[in-house]
Amino acid sequence: MTETRGTQISNQLLSNLPHCDKQRVLEQCKLVDLVFGEMLCCADETVEFVYFPITGFISLLANNSDGQFLEIGLIGTEGMLGATLVLGSKQAPMKAIVQGTGTALQMDADVFVKCLNSSKTMSDLSQRYLFVLIQQLSQTVACNSFHEVKQRLAKWLLMTQDRTQSNDLQLSHQFLAKMLGVRRSAVTIAAGFLQNEGLITYKRGHIQVLSRAGLEKRSCQCFRMAINTYKRHLIIQN
Structure with a gap:
């Protein structure tokens, strides 16, 4: 696992955690590159990892039956990919690909679920972020229709x-x-x-x-x- 101690961690979501909880999360993460065009997960497939972007960003894409896609959300340093795990489902709700090259902290999905179960602060924060993300997605649908x-x-x-x-x-x-x-x-x-x-x-x-x-x-x-x-x-x- 790539060492994260001493690494400048600028993910805003993690910065909202108390120091002890943040350190516990960082100890379970490794630093990975986000490569432009890389597929991080596909809709209906099992989520294997969660990502906390440090630089770069990830697009959430919705597909139609013809294979065309539309971006309905962006995840950058303000958030994380994999927040839907707080709902108890391990299936990815949509496709996620890297649209901005950078780096991220990667955590095994099962380890993340254990963190949720052992830390009420982490669970509450993830639920609040998921609420914000759902609002972003619904607002994007309205925006695409009316603006x-x-x-x-x-x-x-x-x-x-x-x-x-x-x-x-x-x-x-x-x-x-x-x-x-x-x-x-x-x-x-x-x-x-x-x-x-x-x-x-x-x-x-x-x-x-x-x-x-x-x-x-x-x-x-x-x-x-x-x-x-x-x-x-x-x-x-x-």
Whole structure:
């Protein structure tokens, strides 16, 4: 198991744990690389590991019967992959793939369940995070149904920037179209609108954020609602 003592741990979810509980979790984790495009779990398959991202981020994807997929959630340093284990089911509810290269703390799923059973604080925190994640997923469904593509694109860029901590995003229009569930031409039009307003610049496979404040104004309220929900349920004092 890769040593985690002395490693700078910046996962916000774990930072909410009391020191003794956090150390107990860290002792059961190993540091792993998150490789772009790596499949971490598939829908209906047994969850083998949970992940606490330190850098990089993970996309949660819903598929239809034709094999097309739509991103309905993002997991970065604010959370974890595998929180549904608190419900007593070991089956993954959806597909999860790495969309941002980085590192994560990996824990065996069975060990995580033991931690839940032995620590009320860990169990309570995981349940609160799962509630926040469910709200994020349901809000994404509503957002995809009612908001314009340029609003959704602005929101997605902000969410990605939060998880990469960078103004430079390696994102193609084709990739964004798949994430947003729209045609590539719709992303081109939306990105062109944001660029004309001086909020971003984009070239093939690359987007640079020039004005975060401007993107927040152009984004729908779903972005701010997600942040407020997280703060309301998970920002606690140890």
